[in-house]
């Protein structure tokens with residue numbers, strides 16, 4: 542049954558919060574485990590519905606997964622893959638499932654995967670993924686809404702990405718891990734999740750060099766072995782809690798976070814007048830004695846400001862003194878939160894790919910709807926400081942990417958309940 546959040550305004554958030562494993566790192570690593578016929582153990586796995594869908598997908602191909610949610614580990618064994626075709630119902634639930642294309646093709650010589658449809662944050666095509674696989678010798682056919690890729694043996698190739706797509710870099714890197722010869726990806730994505738996937742491939746016997754730079758060289762190996770891999774902390778979950786602390790004028794210590802990975806968010810929070818300090822224990826965000834001031838942001842591939850933090854930052858700017866401009870350059874149509882924030886009293890005008898925000902003294906609670914994961918998180922943050930009660934529907938989107946966001950914010954002093962939607 543669908544649930545909604547009921548959020549009452551709270552005072553400053555205070556306390557310590559441990560950040561979970563990164564959703565955007567564990568999903569490609571689970572896809573990558575299809576490359577090896579030997580058992581793998583993945584740890585620091587966040588308890589998210591997206592992870593559950595990815596495990597279902599691996600099982601639908603004949604793989605075995607055992608998820609110990611208390612320990613945060615998944616044991617995965619894909620020694621007996623029986624299918625190279627992904628079910629539409631599963632791929633429709635989870636766009637990242639398209640990442641199985643490269644590994645399946647490399648391991649079994651064939652992959653038939655539904656084309657991911659449009660989604661709430663733009664059309665999100667997969668042309669770069671497929672161009673890369675084609676350059677490695679795959680034959681690509683489209684029929685009945687599916688992509689079918691076949692190749693007896695993928696061959697290493699030099700691939701230049703028109704845009705440093707995270708997903709395309711991951712798919713090509715995985716396919717290249719078992720290809721014959723060397724693949725070079727130029728203008729590759731440099732996100733920390735790419736480095737995490739490369740580390741996984743390397744500990745499983747692959748040979749990937751240069752991940753984290755814009756040129757990645759992959760020397761194909763004949764086969765790969767089992768491994769144990771611990772997923773990096775989630776920089777977007779960390780950023781969301783940092784903004785929550787700032788917005789409520791709180792004092793919060795974040796642990797299990799990589800300071801380097803949240804640098805773009807830290808830099809912006811400092812510009813907004815919030816104290817952020819890296820300590821040996823974690824990242825300390827202290828905003829109890831400051832006036833929030835306007836700042837402009839422009840989303841960019843890493844190490845620029847992450848598009849996945851744009852919506853949450855906009856909630857902060859909605860209450861900051863002055864005028865801010867938020868420009869989204871990574872996805873078209875990623876301002877889904879704007880209409881709902883306006884219903885809460887924010888003053889925001891969209892002009893093409895920018896949103897112009899006039900900070901207001903008060904936001905007011907009302908009924909709003911989460912249209913996607915990060916837009917939903919932005920509404921939760923705004924509701925923490927809005928007058929009266931806010932009801933947020935569509936929270937399955939939020940549960941896809943944040944483990945019990947309500948309970949974890951409550952541990953810091955928020956007042957969020959869950960109720961069944963009428």
Ligand code: UD1
Nearest residue numbers: 565637665666667668669670706707708709848849871872
């Ligand atoms: C990943 C993240 C997502 C994040 C995004 C950008 C996962 C599971 N998801 O998504 O949370 O917001 O990176 O940091 O890791 N594009 C093309 N052709 C392609 C592929 C992408 O034109 O073949 C375009 C997209 O439409 C988009 C841009 O490139 O405008 C960035 O997309 P990409 O980096 O591929 O994002 P995802 O991997 O889908």
